[in-house]
Amino acid sequence: MDVDAGASAGAPLGRIGESLLASRLRAILSWPVPRERMQPQADPVQRLIRTHRHVHPDADVNLLRRSYSVAERWHRDQKRKSGEPYITHPLEVAHILATLGMDTITLAAALLHDTVEDTPYTLAQLRADFGGEVALLVNGVTKFDKAHFAQAEAETTRKMIVAASKDIRVLVIKLADRLHNMETLEARSPASRARIAGATREVLVPLCDRLGIQALKGPLEDVVLRYVEPDEYQRIDEMVTRERPQWNDYVGRIVASGSEALRKEKLDGHLIPRPRHYYTIWKDTKAAGSPSPINLPRVVVILDEEESDCYAALGVMHQKWLPIPGRFKDYIAAPKNNLYRSLHTTVLGPEDQMVEILIRTDQMHREVEYGVIAPYRYPPKLARFGKKSRPQVAKTDMAAWLRRALELEQAAPDAVQFVQTLRCDLAEQQIQVFSRGRQLLLPAGATPVDVAYELSSRTGDRCVAATVNGVLSPLNAELTDGDVVDVLVSRDRQHTGPKAEWLEFVKSPNAQLRLSRRFAEPAAPAGTVSDRLQIGRAAIGLALRRRDRALSDEQRLADLAQSLGYPDLDALLIAIAEHKVRADVIVDQLIASVDDRSLVVSPRRSPTDEVADSSTSLAG
Numbered sequence: 001m002d003v004d005a006g007a008s009a010g011a012p013l014g015r016i017g018e019s020l021l022a023s024r025l026r027a028i029l030s031w032p033v034p035r036e037r038m039q040p041q042a043d044p045v046q047r048l049i050r051t052h053r054h055v056h057p058d059a060d061v062n063l064l065r066r067s068y069s070v071a072e073r074w075h076r077d078q079k080r081k082s083g084e085p086y087i088t089h090p091l092e093v094a095h096i097l098a099t100l101g102m103d104t105i106t107l108a109a110a111l112l113h114d115t116v117e118d119t120p121y122t123l124a125q126l127r128a129d130f131g132g133e134v135a136l137l138v139n140g141v142t143k144f145d146k147a148h149f150a151q152a153e154a155e156t157t158r159k160m161i162v163a164a165s166k167d168i169r170v171l172v173i174k175l176a177d178r179l180h181n182m183e184t185l186e187a188r189s190p191a192s193r194a195r196i197a198g199a200t201r202e203v204l205v206p207l208c209d210r211l212g213i214q215a216l217k218g219p220l221e222d223v224v225l226r227y228v229e230p231d232e233y234q235r236i237d238e239m240v241t242r243e244r245p246q247w248n249d250y251v252g253r254i255v256a257s258g259s260e261a262l263r264k265e266k267l268d269g270h271l272i273p274r275p276r277h278y279y280t281i282w283k284d285t286k287a288a289g290s291p292s293p294i295n296l297p298r299v300v301v302i303l304d305e306e307e308s309d310c311y312a313a314l315g316v317m318h319q320k321w322l323p324i325p326g327r328f329k330d331y332i333a334a335p336k337n338n339l340y341r342s343l344h345t346t347v348l349g350p351e352d353q354m355v356e357i358l359i360r361t362d363q364m365h366r367e368v369e370y371g372v373i374a375p376y377r378y379p380p381k382l383a384r385f386g387k388k389s390r391p392q393v394a395k396t397d398m399a400a401w402l403r404r405a406l407e408l409e410q411a412a413p414d415a416v417q418f419v420q421t422l423r424c425d426l427a428e429q430q431i432q433v434f435s436r437g438r439q440l441l442l443p444a445g446a447t448p449v450d451v452a453y454e455l456s457s458r459t460g461d462r463c464v465a466a467t468v469n470g471v472l473s474p475l476n477a478e479l480t481d482g483d484v485v486d487v488l489v490s491r492d493r494q495h496t497g498p499k500a501e502w503l504e505f506v507k508s509p510n511a512q513l514r515l516s517r518r519f520a521e522p523a524a525p526a527g528t529v530s531d532r533l534q535i536g537r538a539a540i541g542l543a544l545r546r547r548d549r550a551l552s553d554e555q556r557l558a559d560l561a562q563s564l565g566y567p568d569l570d571a572l573l574i575a576i577a578e579h580k581v582r583a584d585v586i587v588d589q590l591i592a593s594v595d596d597r598s599l600v601v602s603p604r605r606s607p608t609d610e611v612a613d614s615s616t617s618l619a620g
Contacts, residue, residue, distance in 0.1 A: 052107060056103070056379075067109075067112050067134075068111050070112065071087060074115045074119040074120075081188060089181075093110045093180050096176040096179060096216075105169075106169045106173065113177060123138070136163065137167060137173060140159065154418065165405075172372075185227060197228050202423055211371050212372055213372070222279050236293045236295075237278065248273075254350070254355055258357075262316060267313055267316065269309070272302065284296075296346075297356070298358070300358045303362065304361075307361060314345060317347060321347035323348075328343075330343055337430060343359040421512055431481040431483075433446075435451050445507050447479060448463070448466030448477065448479070450507055450510075450511045451487055453510040454508060460498065461498050468485055500515075500519040503516060532578065539577070543587040546584075556590065559593075560572075
């Protein structure tokens with residue numbers, strides 16, 4: 001969902017403040033970043049503190065000043081690719097999080113989140129200076145490796161999911177970090193922009209959706225669209241800018257008329273405009289196959305009281321305007337997998353214009369906007385003896401999803417496979433089916449085999465047929481929303497089990513992992529990117545020792561890697577670890593290429609020490 005544009009006239013003061021804050025969030029997170037926002041100020045932390053105290057007026061901000069001071073000192077001589085001081089990046093990431101309403105510890109970690117990765121400041125130092133909680137968050141978002149984007153991105157994602165099982169704020173910091181990086185992506189090469197935007201759309205946007213943080217998802221999707229579909233983005237921007245005055249006038253009339261209808265029925269609530277994000281417009285336009293962008297007017301009805309009032313308000317809206325058949329969805333009775341709850345309906349408004357109406361309570365609205373971070377933005381009141389309890393963000397469904405993600409991580413043979421499986425699990429388009437009295441959420445395009453593995457691994461391994469809505473159907477038949485599936489299993493002890501061709505059509509993470517592990521081809525050497533880099537370095541060190549040599553400078557080895565067609569040194573080391581090239585051959589070529597004898601010398605200290613030192617410098 002998009003960030004609210006404003007409140008209706010006559011809304012309570014608290015509502016107006018909430019809507020103004022939402023409007024401010026939209027302005028702050030919109031693309032591009034105003035240039036003046038990035039300029040150094042007399043007190044660069046003051047803007048962050050002001051935004052933080054707007055949501056948490058009693059916050060102790062000394063930690064923020066101390067965190068900024070340490071981050072600024074360690075990043076002082078570093079520049080971003082745009083030429084700006086590097087400290088502007090962590091400061092903006094912290095400000096995005098402050099706008100979302102995150103707590104002081106999270107903002108401190110955001111200020112420090114790149115120090116361990118990009119400076120000599122160690123995690124141990126950080127832990128001693130700021131405590132274990134900040135250190136956990138910083139370590140969780142520290143990138144695994146800067147080379148081999150696909151593998152490194154996968155390793156980093158896996159590391160974050162594991163860290164998020166301990167503290168969900170790790171993922172929130174990463175999302176804010178990526179949003180600001182995307183906002184300032186213009187300084188990167190076209191190839192880098194496309195690569196980073198693609199990875200963001202495939203993993204981080206769905207992850208943001210799963211966490212339910214719609215206030216962050218919308219801006220992130222919009223900036224991804226700007227780089228992935230620049231022409232479409234420009235076309236939508238021109239249309240929205242051109243039609244904004246008429247849109248505002250029309251929606252204003254809907255808000256006023258709908259709010260009056262609620263008052264007549266003595267329902268405590270109000271309507272607010274809900275402008276669509278560019279990505280939503282693009283997606284709707286593409287789905288409809290329309291030659292021009294589709295931007296339906298949309299409003300939200302927010303009720304003050306009980307869940308049952310939502311259904312009463314639905315009746316009021318349908319009495320006021322003619323409902324369009326087939327356009328009603330009840331996400332209160334059946335919430336989405338990200339805990340989203342609202343009623344959706346589309347009516348024929350004034351001038352025969354279709355208007356989408358979303359109906360929810362105030363509590364639902366908070367959860368829709370901020371998802372798992374809602375308890376940080378709206379902390380619990382003081383408990384007995386004046387102590388605040390820690391926000392309980394791990395609702396049952398979200399905790400279950402994190403446990404599921406950890407199970408996928410443990411079962412996956414490597415990080416890349418884990419991310420591919422996670423991507424399926426995060427699929428935005430999902431269907432709801434029923435089997436053996438259970439309601440199952442599956443990716444769109446799922447089959448009876450997916451259902452079988454969702455029930456249990458044994459059911460999946462032994463399934464031989466299935467009926468869909470009482471009709472015998474092929475095991476590769478695509479299911480649709482609401483299907484009732486009955487899986488038939490073999491009880492023959494000689495049953496040969498699942499078939500390898502099932503891998504060609506299954507969609508669910510459980511089915512993919514189970515089948516890929518059973519029918520996996522001989523794989524590349526096990527282990528993470530870090531494991532392979534260490535193996536490659538060790539092989540080079542051993543080959544050097546055999547020749548009574550030691551490596552005192554890795555630059556010549558990096559140059560040799562590029563001359564051999566590898567993109568960088570890490571690619572060569574991984575190739576050595578995977579037995580695609582022999583370390584002896586590389587070392588012989590290295591020695592032959594050395595003109596300056598000071599680069600490869602007879603060791604006065606252990607060659608192993610030399611390689612270990614190089615490993616340390618590269619990892620940093």
